[in-house]
Amino acid sequence: MRPFKHPAVEDLTLERLFHALSDPVRLDIVRTLAATTAATCSELDGGRPKSSMSHHFRVLRDAGLVCTHHAGTTHINSLRRAELDTRWPGLMAAILGTPR
Amino acid sequence: MRPFKHPAVEDLTLERLFHALSDPVRLDIVRTLAATTAATCSELDGGRPKSSMSHHFRVLRDAGLVCTHHAGTTHINSLRRAELDTRWPGLMAAILGTPR
Numbered sequence: 001m002r003p004f005k006h007p008a009v010e011d012l013t014l015e016r017l018f019h020a021l022s023d024p025v026r027l028d029i030v031r032t033l034a035a036t037t038a039a040t041c042s043e044l045d046g047g048r049p050k051s052s053m054s055h056h057f058r059v060l061r062d063a064g065l066v067c068t069h070h071a072g073t074t075h076i077n078s079l080r081r082a083e084l085d086t087r088w089p090g091l092m093a094a095i096l097g098t099p100r
Numbered sequence: 101m102r103p104f105k106h107p108a109v110e111d112l113t114l115e116r117l118f119h120a121l122s123d124p125v126r127l128d129i130v131r132t133l134a135a136t137t138a139a140t141c142s143e144l145d146g147g148r149p150k151s152s153m154s155h156h157f158r159v160l161r162d163a164g165l166v167c168t169h170h171a172g173t174t175h176i177n178s179l180r181r182a183e184l185d186t187r188w189p190g191l192m193a194a195i196l197g198t199p200r
Contacts, residue, residue, distance in 0.1 A: 014198060019122035022115050094194030098114060 004061060004068045004075075009083040012064040017088075020063035021095065026056050030065055033079040034096050041075045104161060104168045104175075109183040112164035117188075120163035121195065126156050130165055133179040134196050141175045 021027050029044050045053045057077065060066035064084065068077050084092045121127050129144050145153045157177065160166035164184065168177050184192045 014195075015122050015124050015127060018118040018127075022119035022122055024115050027115060027118075088194075088198045091194045091198055094188075094191045095114075098188045098191055 001070050003070065006061055006067055006080075007064050009064065009080075009087050012084075012087050014088070016063040017065065020059050020065055023056065023059075025052075026060055029056065029060060029077075030079065031096060033066065033077060034081065034092075038076050038078040041077065044077065101170050103170065106161055106167055106180075107164050109164065109180075109187050112184075112187050114188070116163040117165065120159050120165055123156065123159075125152075126160055129156065129160060129177075130179065131196060133166065133177060134181065134192075138176050138178040141177065144177065 021030065025046075025048065028046070032044060033039060041053060041057065057066065057068060057075075061068060064080055064087075066077050067080050068075050070076075081092060121130065125146075125148065128146075132144055133139060141153060141157065157166065157168060157175075161168060164180055164187075166177050167180050168175050170176075181192060
């Protein structure tokens with residue numbers, strides 16, 4: 001399996017970050033990942049269709065929010081929190097600190 | 101002229117806020133308004149077509165970011181900063197504090 005593509009931290013843009021967070025499913029995935037170290041797609045899908053979840057995970061990867069890697073046939077996802085904090089200090093803390 | 105509609109602060113959602121900020125033109129309007137008290141549409145349009153700017157201002161109003169009122173034939177826009185700070189303390193400061 002080919003590894004997933006992830007943008008370099010210097011190529012991240014605020015517009016793509018905000019687009020990724022403008023959907024309730026994706027915002028929920030980010031909040032869940034922030035409270036853990038890593039999670040499989042099935043732990044994060046909330047029973048939603050696999051096709052729409054693939055799209056959501058791709059948007060999250062393209063925005064630089066989520067890193068996905070293969071572990072056998074499973075996809076393991078984690079938040080790129082340290083890199084996001086380097087790029088935009090304090091921003092993720094403010095976003096994740098807001099009430100749901 | 102009918103006044104513009106603005107959502108109540110308790111009806112604002114993070115998803116709509118992030119959608120509004122996911123466009124570089126709208127993010128730029130918000131940054132400009134944050135640095136002033138109020139501005140007319142023509143002061144904020146950067147020479148862009150009026151039709152597309154009407155759309156951007158509507159998205160900004162619907163998200164609760166911007167308040168627009170009539171002053172004769174002019175539209176005056178301001179950031180709803182105090183209300184946004186009440187709804188999501190620290191969030192606008194973190195967003196506006198990020199480098200362009």
